[in-house]
Amino acid sequence: MYVYDEFDRSFLAERVAEFRDQVERRLSGALSEDEFKPLRLMNGVYLQLHAYMLRVAIPYGTLSGAQMRKLAHVARTYDKGYGHFTTRQNIQFNWIKLEDLPAAMAALAEVGVHGIQTSGNCIRNVTTDQWAGATPEEVDDPRLWAEILRQYSTAHPEFSYLPRKFKIAITAADHDRAAVKVHDVGLRLHRNAQGEMGFEVLVGGGLGRTPFIGKKIRDFLPAEHLLSYVEAIMRVYNRFGRRDNIYKARIKILVHEIGAEAFSAEVEKEWEAIREGALHLDAPVVEDIRSRFITPDFAQLPDHPxxxxxxxxxxxxxxxxxxxxxxxxxxxxxxxxxxxxxxxxxxxxxxxxxxxxxxxxxxxxxxxxxxxxxxxxxxxxxxxxxxxxxxxxxxxxIGLATPNVNLVNDIIACPGLDYCALANARAIPVAQEIAKRFADLDRARGVGRLHINISGCINACGHHHVGHIGILGVDKAGEEFYQITIGGRADEHAQLGTLLGPAVPYDQVPGLIEDIVDAYMELRASPRELFVDTVARLGVEPFKERVYAAH
Structure with a gap:
């Protein structure tokens, strides 16, 4: 765990006091909703279909017991008794009243938790591998580097009003559990042939309306240059990113339009001017931050006791x-x-x-x-x-021992039309019904590793593009329909799924997913061949023929 200092605590206390005043002015009518909107977004507050929603950052996905208890307190005291953990290692509270938001934020600030930069056109919560620091696969603990980026990016004056939101993910293992290839900047920590530690740098990944897999612009960036190189990327994006069209404002569109090579050249030119400046990470600075992570006092224990x-x-x-x-x-x-x-x-x-x-x-x-x-x-x-x-x-x-991790009913889903003002269709009930179809554990285990991702709209908060099976809710003349893609993946071999066929109505989705899985069971070369590998080997057509013939 990282130990925050007095500066962090003071910063959060001041931000809570500032937001309390803003809420009071909104409630009194001194601020209109349009005037209040940019202020609340800076603190992770959205206006959803039925209520305000507070999105709380969990930096690089790490919580202490005290912080988790405080989240539980907020859920019980200010919400409806629960919270929703997201694909960006955040938690969302969907039913908090506006007048209660300052008190909820003050409670969270007591344990160093906040919603700053979980919304708005800024650098969002930096994410990484949930096994960081524990898995034998990694070359270093990526949370150290995520923390360095957190300190650098929080309230950064030049990057508080970017063309669009900006997301960074880091992994330090061969197997990518952080989906770095579908982020605005993806960083893979590794060692070069000389044993030096540094980053492979990818830019321009992202999902949503126009999905892209990130493009590599550097094979190896020495770790000491992390901040200066990220700063160079941010400067180029801030200067050239589209501000005239919200749908073309993400860095992925810039990289696509000018090409990765041209983008890389702009970054390198910008970097040359700043690489040895104030953002150079000297070893004592890195070690000071590393020292603030409390390493568990592991005992000498036998394996398989x-x-x-x-x-x-x-x-x-x-x-x-x-x-x-x-x-x-x-x-x-x-x-x-x-x-x-x-x-x-x-x-x-x-x-x-x-x-x-x-x-x-x-x-x-x-x-x-x-x-x-x-x-x-x-x-x-x-x-x-x-x-x-x-x-x-x-x-x-307490109902938390379901042994379905990475199986067909371990489904990623956004809140969808049950909560979100942007959604076109429901996601949660679809996920629940599919999970019920595969509730038999022997059946689910027989299917093997299979990731289903569901999004209630094109914004792709459920990451449907990179699901082994992806489900996207769309509106057709006021009715909920769903497009199905197969063959996507978010790991080190990341790729976008391929559309299977025409969209189907809400009530046909669970049965269609069963048909896809049944087709896979017939088509796979052996029980050891994963669904995504079968799709890669055979393509979409054999699935399309079997599935749509049944409908």
Whole structure:
């Protein structure tokens, strides 16, 4: 966990006081909604279909037990008892009253949590791998570099009014769990042939109305130049990005229109002027920030202790362990993924009670640390293997031990038309019905790893373009229809899905998804061939023929 200092606490206290005054002026009528809008957006406050929504940043997806308890407090006190974890490692509260927002923000500020830069045309919450610092795969802890970017980007005066919102993601492992290739800037931390640490730099990724996979503009950027190079990218975007058309304002459109090579040349030219200036990351500065991350005091423990071996004789525990427990870099410890996708539940939602129990479990068994993943699940990254049986029992008691991580009913979904003013169609009920169709665990396990992503509109908050199966809600003459794509993926081999065929009405979607899965089971070369690999091998047509013949 990173330990914030007095500057951070003072900054948040001042921002809360400022926003309290702005809300009072809005309630009194001194500010119109149009005047209030840019002020609230700076603090992560949206006006949704039914109420204001507060989006809270979780920097690089890391929470302490105390912070999670405070989120639970806000859910119970100011909302309807729950929160929604998003694909950007944020949490959203969808029912907070305007007059309660300052009090909710003040409560969050007590534990260093806020909604600053979770909205607006600025650099948003920097995201990374939810297994950061725990997985044996990585070359360094990417949270260190995400924190450096957080400090650099927060309230940056030059980049507070960009042409459009801007998102950065970092990974340090070969397997990308942060979806870096579909971000405005994606950074892959690795070592070159000389053993030096640096970044592969990608720009121009993004989904929404016009989806693109990011283009590589640098194979290797020495780590010491991270800030100056990101600054150069931001300057070029700020100077050349479209401000005349909101649909063409993202950096992905700029990179596409002028080409990655031309964009890279502009960045390199800008970078040459600033690379050795104030933004150069000297080793003592980096080490000071690294020292503020409290490393867990891991004990010397055996792998596969007797407590675990005995518990694995219980089939239910063994199933959960096989699905939700992952290798840790320290012997005797494991990484645990907590599914927020119980069958029939809204994907990504957690109640205040569940959040409090997760906080207690983190404090008792996991050094007080919790992570939020891109897939809208939670993670306890540092659990002793001997404690896994008791952890499972306590998760089971609150409905958080569903062993479906990465399976067909571990669905990513945006809030859709149930909440969002931009949505054309519902997403949550579609996800719930599909999950019910695959509720039988043996069936889901037989299907294997398969990611379904659902968005209620073209803004693609559910990342449908990169789902193995992607579902996009569209409006047709006032009725909800859904386009289906297959073959997308968000990992190190990221690619956009291919449209399967004509859009289908709401009530046909679950059956069509079942038909796609059944077709895959017939077409795959072996039970070990993943859905996305079968699509890559055969293309869309064999699926299209089978699926649309049934409708």
């Amino acid at each position: 007797a407590e675990l071996t005995g518990a694995l004789e219980n089939p239910a525990f063994a199933t959960w362990h096989r699905n939700s427990v992952h290798a840790h870099k320290v012997p005797g410890y494991s990484i645990v993924t907590i599914s927020l996708k119980a069958v029939g539940a809204p994907p990504g939602d957690a109640t205040g009670e569940q959040m409090e129990v997760v906080a207690d479990l983190a404090d008792t068994y996991g050094f007080g640390e919790i992570r939020v993943g891109h897939e809208q699940n939670l993670c306890l990254p540092n659990i002793a293997q001997k404690d896994l049986p008791e952890l499972w029992r306590r998760l089971e008691a």
